[in-house]
Amino acid sequence: MRDSDLRLLTETRATDPGRIGELAAARKRPDSPLGPSGRALVIAADHPARGSLRAGAEPMAMADRADLLRRLCLALERPGVTGVLGTADILEDLLLLGALDDRAVFASMNRGGLAGASFELDDRFTGYDVDAIARFGFEGGKMLLRVGLDDDRTAPTLEACARAVSGLADAGLVAMVEPFLSRRGEDGRLRNDLSVAAATTALTVAAALGHTSAYTWLKVPVIGDGGEDMARVLSATTLPTLLLGGEVTADPEATFTSWARALRLPTVRGLVVGRSLLYPPGGDVVGAVDTAAGLL
Template sequence: MLTDRQLARITTTRARSPEKIAEAAQARVRPNSAFDDDERDLIIAADHPARGALRAGAYPMAMANRRELLRRLCVALARPGVTGVLGTPDVLEDLLLLGALNDRSVFGSMNRGGLAGATFELDDRFTGYDARTISRFGFDGGKMLLRIDYNDERTASTLAACAAAVTDLAEEKLTAMVEPFIARRTEEGQLWNDLSVEAATTAVSIASGLGATSAYTWLKIPVVGDGGEAMAAVLGATTLPTLLLGGEVSTDQEATYDRWRRALRHPTVRGLVVGRSLLYPPDGDVAKAVDIAVGLL
């Protein structure tokens, strides 16, 4: 449990001594490198709330409870084999003040303006971290969401913004973690990500060429099909290091683990970036879910 005293201390620090957040970032014990040189990486994702995506499994407001989210994050980050965390400034700063980020790589989420379910959802403006702040805080890189809809002209501005962010991060020698999808709309106007082999391969191809250099670019992509031949076809479109995203919470966690296990066998895959599937598993046991994911690596 996170105690009332711990939560009050976070709020008091924010109210009276906000400069201590930057001080905590500078005092953080950093890992030797952003990514594990010998083993594959497991990065815990917690950037969903800032986009209004609060659902986890059958619970539409699960991630709205900040105390519970922070508790689950602290449990996950303390498990052996977890190498990093991905989040927005509010979440990462809470974790800094809790002392939970020592010896973990940290990636700042950059574009959260495409709010889930909004008419402007594809207008993924950069409303979170920028490359300068990520560098100033001593973090390891930035993550951006790139949804490409050939029938929505707002895609062009998102492409340009992501390309600029890739270039800015590279100039700071920081990792650019790009999460690309081909997006489409239903007749009712609801946005969905096309996870077919053709669409995923196209998204990977486009994302690989963003920016003035790809030297610091990593991809964050979904597991396609059962993680086997279909996934190999998608991964064949790039030589960039790739991390697998966890996706929605599944009622059949064993099937999810099997898909991850097969996909992790591909030579360009370096690990997992997982949020809700590990933070809100069906049985509620965060430590167990994280340990299983570590075992898959």
């Protein structure tokens, strides 16, 4: 990303904002949200909108928009990458850069549960709504559903997610739901429970949202090493499942191995990965993306 690229993005936004809608209408859409192989590799980049900027040991890694866009464009150019997940500001930058043709676009919907906030479980829908997703011609919407059994702020999030699932289905669009059972530790920090029982419970709650599950996909973390424990979790549903990449780890080889195991399970249709591929140890975005694509 050169300074001239950044100036052009800002210049267009300031003087010709209607250009974004024009480019969305003209975007060449993929034949399937899964891509030609029937297996998806979606690059996720909706973390900044929730104030979650950390990647690995760097607390503000995703705060540099030019660097993030450079990494996203590198990833989206690679064979095997089928789509991207993001908020309006990021997806519109990618539209202006011409990076979204033939890629499935999933719009991030609820980003109101800011990282570290006292109200974090109250995941308000502060991003895309169903009408906007359909108007822009995107392939679907994604929502985060963290269930805190001891926090009554979970209830409005459940209701809002159910409405979004129903609305997306009525529009014939994918509803990608990312469910967790979450609780606060003694330090007050909200953490997702990645035990088999908790992951299974969260999955079953998410799968039943809305007045139809015909267009619902689940976005779930890899439990354990991706083998027997993950099979037990996914035995609870027949819905298409995409594996969540999660945090950047110090041992990417172990991460890739766990993904490979989980990808063999019958309901798994691909990967949705953000920081693990965009900010890999050593910084080789192309190498990390190509390795992930190879697993498919």
